[in-house]
Amino acid sequence: MSANPPFSEAEALAALDWYRAAGVDVAVGEAPVDRFATSAVAPPKRPLPTTAGPAPAPAPALPLSSDPNETRAIAAAATTLEELRAAMDAYEGCALKHRATQLCFSDGNPEAEIMLVGEGPGEQEDRQGKPFVGRAGQLLDRMLAAIGLDRTKVFIVNMVPWRPPGNRNPTPEELALCTPFVHRQIELVHPKVLMTLGNVPTQALLSTNTGITRMRGTWKTLTVGGWTGPVLPSLHPAFLLRTPGAKAQAWKDMLSLKQKMASERSS
Numbered sequence: 571m572s573a574n575p576p577f578s579e580a581e582a583l584a585a586l587d588w589y590r591a592a593g594v595d596v597a598v599g600e601a602p603v604d605r606f607a608t609s610a611v612a613p614p615k616r617p618l619p620t621t622a623g624p625a626p627a628p629a630p631a632l633p634l635s636s637d638p639n640e641t642r643a644i645a646a647a648a649t650t651l652e653e654l655r656a657a658m659d660a661y662e663g664c665a666l667k668h669r670a671t672q673l674c675f676s677d678g679n680p681e682a683e684i685m686l687v688g689e690g691p692g693e694q695e696d697r698q699g700k701p702f703v704g705r706a707g708q709l710l711d712r713m714l715a716a717i718g719l720d721r722t723k724v725f726i727v728n729m730v731p732w733r734p735p736g737n738r739n740p741t742p743e744e745l746a747l748c749t750p751f752v753h754r755q756i757e758l759v760h761p762k763v764l765m766t767l768g769n770v771p772t773q774a775l776l777s778t779n780t781g782i783t784r785m786r787g788t789w790k791t792l793t794v795g796g797w798t799g800p801v802l803p804s805l806h807p808a809f810l811l812r813t814p815g816a817k818a819q820a821w822k823d824m825l826s827l828k829q830k831m832a833s834e835r836s837s
Contacts, residue, residue, distance in 0.1 A: 638746045645754035651680050654754055658731060664747050666740075670732035671696045676755065677703075678725040684831065685761035686710075687752065688728045689770040689806065690740055696733035701726045706807035710767075713807070713820065717828040725759050727752060729771045745774050757795045762834045764792065764799060765827060768806030776801065787823050789830070802827055 577585065640663060648654035655675045661667070674691040677700040686702075694704035702710050714720055730740045730748045740748070752775070756764065766772040769782040776790055785803040792801045804823040805816055 638750065641747050642750040645750040648754060648758075651676070651755070651758050654751065654758065658751055664730075664732065664744060666730060666732035666734060666744055669735055672699045674699055674701055674728060674731050674733070676725060676727045677701050678721045679723060680725055680759055682723055682725045682759070683762040683834070684719070684724045684827070685756060685759055685764050686724055686726045686767060687764065687771040687775065688726070688767045690728050690730040690737075691733040692737050692808075693733070695728075701728045702807070705811060709807040709810060713824055716821075717824050725761065727755050729774055739770055745770070749774055753794045757797050760797055762799065763827065763830055764801045765823075766801060766803045768809065772803040776803070782806075786819060787826065789826075800830065802830070 641661070644657050644661060645654065648657050655673070658675065659673050667673075670691070674695050678686075688701055691701060692704050692706070694707075695701055701707070711720070714724065729752055730744055731751065734740055734744070752771075764775075766775060772782050772785050773779065775792060775794075776785070778785065782803060782805060786805055788803070790801045790803070792799065802823060804827075805820045807820075810817050810820055
């Protein structure tokens with residue numbers, strides 16, 4: 571007599587019914603299996619692919635930011651705007667340069683009496699190598715035209731000459747590196763008046779933590795090396811595109827600039 575006689579059809583159906591009631595829905599085999607022991611076994615390591623030659627060298631890391639004393643020395647050594655541009659183009663210490671398309675040095679007339687300082691290049695500025703050539707630049711042109719100015723009568727620069735990734739604001743470290751270049755541009759151009767456009771240049775050049783909405787419209791005095799002159803903080807054209815209601819404040823600033831220039835020429 572067999573130790574395990576086969577189930578009759580009725581017994582098999584009864585067993586299946588009992589399994590179903592117990593929650594069994596998959597047949598995994600006749601012998602028990604310790605699944606915990608199986609999962610504890612480390613999988614075999616896959617062999618690494620062989621190469622015909624030496625392994626490729628890792629990509630070089632971007633250079634770390636340098637000491638601002640270095641950029642101060644580089645800027646001070648330039649005696650003309652052309653020399654300064656060449657020195658900035660050759661400078662490798664700022665990581666922004668390695669992500670940007672090209673140097674965005676300046677636009678306008680280097681002999682102008684009015685100098686405008688913005689924040690940093692955007693996408694269009696990065697492509698063309700000039701500040702304020704996108705939508706914000708087109709608005710700036712209209713603002714200047716409203717008081718009888720154009721780019722032949724102003725000189726335009728940015729606080730950082732290379733585009734920050736994603737059009738973000740420059741970091742304090744990036745500003746510390748690039749501000750000596752802007753200081754030297756101011757010294758070499760020697761304008762009669764300076765206008766800062768936006769929070770970044772206003773706070774960086776005037777060494778303040780006060781926001782642009784509180785600073786705008788109030789004339790300040792700035793000394794940079796051998797240059798001392800009046801500075802008017804104003805709103806950035808990009809901010810005006812996002813906040814059209816603030817254009818009235820910017821218009822007051824442009825009228826203040828026009829009046830200041832008239833008084834400077836008559837004095």
